Amino acid sequence: MSDKTEQLKELLLKISKNTKVVEKQAMQHGNLKGSSEIERSLKVVVSEMVKRYNIQTKLSVDQLAATVRLFYSGLSDTEIAEHLGDRKLNKTISRARIKLHLFRDSDTRPPFEKDEFMTLLKASCSVREMSEKLKVAPSTISEYKNIFECQRVAGKDGYTKRFREILSDQEVTERMVSNISKDGLQDTMDTDYEPAEA
Numbered sequence: 001m002s003d004k005t006e007q008l009k010e011l012l013l014k015i016s017k018n019t020k021v022v023e024k025q026a027m028q029h030g031n032l033k034g035s036s037e038i039e040r041s042l043k044v045v046v047s048e049m050v051k052r053y054n055i056q057t058k059l060s061v062d063q064l065a066a067t068v069r070l071f072y073s074g075l076s077d078t079e080i081a082e083h084l085g086d087r088k089l090n091k092t093i094s095r096a097r098i099k100l101h102l103f104r105d106s107d108t109r110p111p112f113e114k115d116e117f118m119t120l121l122k123a124s125c126s127v128r129e130m131s132e133k134l135k136v137a138p139s140t141i142s143e144y145k146n147i148f149e150c151q152r153v154a155g156k157d158g159y160t161k162r163f164r165e166i167l168s169d170q171e172v173t174e175r176m177v178s179n180i181s182k183d184g185l186q187d188t189m190d191t192d193y194e195p196a197e198a
Helices: 003-016 035-053 061-072 077-083 087-099 114-122 127-134 138-157 159-182 186-190
Strands: none
Touching (some): 035 061, 035 159, 061 087, 061 159, 077 087, 114 127, 114 138, 127 138, 138 159
8 A cells, every 4th residue: 555545544534533434536526427427418418409309310319329428539430330339330320420419520521612502502492403503412412401500500509518518527537536546546546434433
């Protein structure tokens, strides 16, 4: 046991006297959450979005919540699909991700002039008319109409902010646990410590 651990235990004995110290370190800091609570929080937000925007996908709420978490961890759609157990889900992941207002830089770089696209859109041109004028497939027009509409809505509804807040709790908790472990205090953090009676 390190000197730092001994000093911590001696300090706890002095300040707590007859008080039992039983609460886990990772659960003592305000809004910090454990991983299971973070998953539940993500599923609550995802479920709200599915209902509000009538998101149609073959992914379950659990899979959608995992998609959010893994997206913010920096994984690609293919890597997320692999984590979900099926590499072929990458296109499904991509479409669902956009519906959840999670965008990559590549999502917003269309194979046509965006300004011209937006002008045609504001003029209420049909998908076929836009396709002919921009010289891309109708499916590409529909795809980017969806992306830009989701982007527009995302700026107003605050769901991505909620995702970041939930996941920032996880990052802080993990960083605290990592720092405590590096200081040689892992055994005091993981053990319910009850000082002797005075």
